[in-house]
Amino acid sequence: MIAIDKDRPSEEWMAAIRKQFVTETEIDRSLTRKLERRSGPSYTPLTLEEIIVGLRRLIEAKGVVKFAVEDARWLSGGASKLQVAFTLDWDRLAVGREKTRMVLRLEPAESLHETSRLREFQVVSALQDILPIPAVYWVDTEAEYLPYAGLVYGFASGVAKPSEAQSGVSGLGTRLPLELRKKLGPQFVRDLAKLHTFDFSQANLTAFDQPELGTQNSDWAVAWWDRVWEEDSGEQVPLMSLTSAWLRKNAPSVDHLSIVHGDYRVGNFLFDEQSATITSWLDWELTRIGDRHQDLAWSTSRAFGSFAEDGTTFLVSGLIPEQEFFEAYEKASGLSVDMKSLRYYQIFNAYSMAVMTLATSYRVARNGKSHQDILLTWLLGVGYMLLDDIRQLLAKEI
Amino acid sequence: MQLRPEIQIKSMIKAMTEVVLPAVDENNALAVEQAQLIIGHLNLIAVRLPLQFRADRNALDRLISYTHDVLESSDGEQAALVAAQADAADVLSRAKAEPQELVDAARRITEELDDNIRAIFDGDDEKATNALMANTLKMSEEQLLRDRSWLIMQGWEPDASIVPPIESLLEPLNSEA
Numbered sequence: 284m285i286a287i288d289k290d291r292p293s294e295e296w297m298a299a300i301r302k303q304f305v306t307e308t309e310i311d312r313s314l315t316r317k318l319e320r321r322s323g324p325s326y327t328p329l330t331l332e333e334i335i336v337g338l339r340r341l342i343e344a345k346g347v348v349k350f351a352v353e354d355a356r357w358l359s360g361g362a363s364k365l366q367v368a369f370t371l372d373w374d375r376l377a378v379g380r381e382k383t384r385m386v387l388r389l390e391p392a393e394s395l396h397e398t399s400r401l402r403e404f405q406v407v408s409a410l411q412d413i414l415p416i417p418a419v420y421w422v423d424t425e426a427e428y429l430p431y432a433g434l435v436y437g438f439a440s441g442v443a444k445p446s447e448a449q450s451g452v453s454g455l456g457t458r459l460p461l462e463l464r465k466k467l468g469p470q471f472v473r474d475l476a477k478l479h480t481f482d483f484s485q486a487n488l489t490a491f492d493q494p495e496l497g498t499q500n501s502d503w504a505v506a507w508w509d510r511v512w513e514e515d516s517g518e519q520v521p522l523m524s525l526t527s528a529w530l531r532k533n534a535p536s537v538d539h540l541s542i543v544h545g546d547y548r549v550g551n552f553l554f555d556e557q558s559a560t561i562t563s564w565l566d567w568e569l570t571r572i573g574d575r576h577q578d579l580a581w582s583t584s585r586a587f588g589s590f591a592e593d594g595t596t597f598l599v600s601g602l603i604p605e606q607e608f609f610e611a612y613e614k615a616s617g618l619s620v621d622m623k624s625l626r627y628y629q630i631f632n633a634y635s636m637a638v639m640t641l642a643t644s645y646r647v648a649r650n651g652k653s654h655q656d657i658l659l660t661w662l663l664g665v666g667y668m669l670l671d672d673i674r675q676l677l678a679k680e681i
Numbered sequence: 682m683q684l685r686p687e688i689q690i691k692s693m694i695k696a697m698t699e700v701v702l703p704a705v706d707e708n709n710a711l712a713v714e715q716a717q718l719i720i721g722h723l724n725l726i727a728v729r730l731p732l733q734f735r736a737d738r739n740a741l742d743r744l745i746s747y748t749h750d751v752l753e754s755s756d757g758e759q760a761a762l763v764a765a766q767a768d769a770a771d772v773l774s775r776a777k778a779e780p781q782e783l784v785d786a787a788r789r790i791t792e793e794l795d796d797n798i799r800a801i802f803d804g805d806d807e808k809a810t811n812a813l814m815a816n817t818l819k820m821s822e823e824q825l826l827r828d829r830s831w832l833i834m835q836g837w838e839p840d841a842s843i844v845p846p847i848e849s850l851l852e853p854l855n856s857e858a
Contacts, residue, residue: 328699328700518787518788518791519788519791519792519794519795520791521791521794521795521817521820521821522817522818522821522825524794524798524799525798525813525814525817527799528798528799528802529802529814531802532802532803585839641683645683645688648691649691651691651695655696656691656695656696657692657693657695657696659692660684660688660689660692661835663683663684663688664684664832664837665835665837666683667825667828667829667837668829668837668838670821670828671822671825671829674818674822677814677818678818681811681814681815681818
């Protein structure tokens with residue numbers, strides 16, 4: 284056995300990894316960049332002033348003149364990125380002088396998901412007229428101006444949970460009252476159907492590779508998380524080895540390619556409390572072109588749902604009974620729900636989450652690469668429950 | 682188990698140093714001092730914890746030699762001390778591998794298992810693949826029960842009452858004696 288120092292990856296090892304795991308081009312670029320920077324400095328706390336300096340440079344570079352960045356403040360929430368809210372006083376094209384509320388989303392040195400700000404920028408731009416989604420203004424993919432790669436969004440109003448509701452990290456475990464569920468549930472299904480039936484053929488999605496129909500999309504997806512496991516894990520786990528091998532051998536064929544959000548669930552949309560209307564879908568960093576069943580399996584995960592007042596009816600994302608959800612989705616999208624594909628993606632999703640928690644959380648915290656290593660260390664613990672989910676799912680496939 | 686004290690302590694020191702301590706009211710001298718002491722303790726634990734077992738074993742070895750000298754240089758009823766020395770010598774003789782050796786051995790075997798699992802799965806032997814799945818799932822069920830029990834205080838389990846306490850799942854080292 285050859286010892287690999289994953290904290291100081293060699294050129295040879297990086298080249299071997301890239302060759303072994305065939306992923307989309309931009310995913311490869313993001314993951315390779317992570318490895319290239321791994322032996323560099325750990326994350327050092329940034330002040331708002333440092334970030335504003337970089338933000339001004341980015342805005343200037345995009346051709347905006349006579350502007351002022353005002354009311355900058357940290358936003359909390361999420362287990363991955365740094366977020367700063369601010370108001371931009373500027374001459375907006377075709378609008379005139381305006382004060383626009385915006386949000387800067389910034390990567391730390393390494394994070395729970397090593398993803399591409401360019402992909403996020405492109406997909407959010409492409410979906411502006413399709414879904415309630417924040418405006419997106421500028422992207423700094425290579426940290427030319429900002430301390431780390433980042434993206435400037437329009438500020439999205441709304442709440443992720445009712446003001447009086449309680450929930451865990453990242454909106455998990457949110458319980459919504461019945462009246463709110465009745466209004467939000469149909470919108471949740473409607474937006475997912477719109478996303479999956481969106482014709483992306485004319486959209487500017489150059490940072491996404493388009494797979495062929497069949498199994499290529501799942502091959503790329505499994506290779507993505509296999510690669511992250513290889514790069515970040517501190518120890519092998521036989522069940523993870525088995526799951527990876529099973530996923531590669533049992534990939535389902537997709538009949539229709541869709542934009543897949545990758546984290547479609549309660550906690551990742553904002554809504555207006557008064558009108559109970561979804562105002563914005565967030566967190567597009569795991570988006571890819573692939574199989575709708577990935578989102579369907581994610582949304583219906585036990586981890587993101589809750590039970591109705593009767594204690595027995597499982598509510599998808601805490602919103603809508605599962606059978607009702609599938610029927611409404613098929614009706615709204617015209618796309619079928621295949622239970623075998625759904626089971627496959629349940630295993631795939633649990634696998635990817637286990638990779639993030641058991642491998643990436645570990646590696647980021649070990650090297651002090653984020654602004655919240657203590658949270659990532661805590662999240663490591665959920666990996667064992669995810670492994671047990673995988674075990675139970677695989678047991679049904681024997 | 683990936684969630685080990687080494688990484689927990691490291692992330693606690695970082696959070697205390699970079700986030701918590703700078704936010705403590707500098708006029709609250711007691712809070713500032715105790716935050717600094719927490720960081721000091723954690724740094725000490727981080728450095729010494731990997732050596733704790735070796736230090737305890739080393740101290741016990743010295744005590745056994747010392748007891749031997751004491752017994753040789755004195756007369757009278759010494760049965761209790763002789764028995765304690767014999768117990769100590771027995772424990773020391775069984776305390777051979779260091780904790781990190783256990784961790785490293787587990788890592789070596791799972792590395793090799795990874796290659797083995799993938800090779801079997803990629804082959805055409807359906808019987809071997811099914812047996813591999815059954816064996817892996819069986820072992821994983823037993824191990825994951827212990828991992829989940831170990832971490833029960835984190836609160837991830839939807840129904841914590843179905844997970845036995847970790848003490849009941851870990852056999853004492855001398856259980857076969």
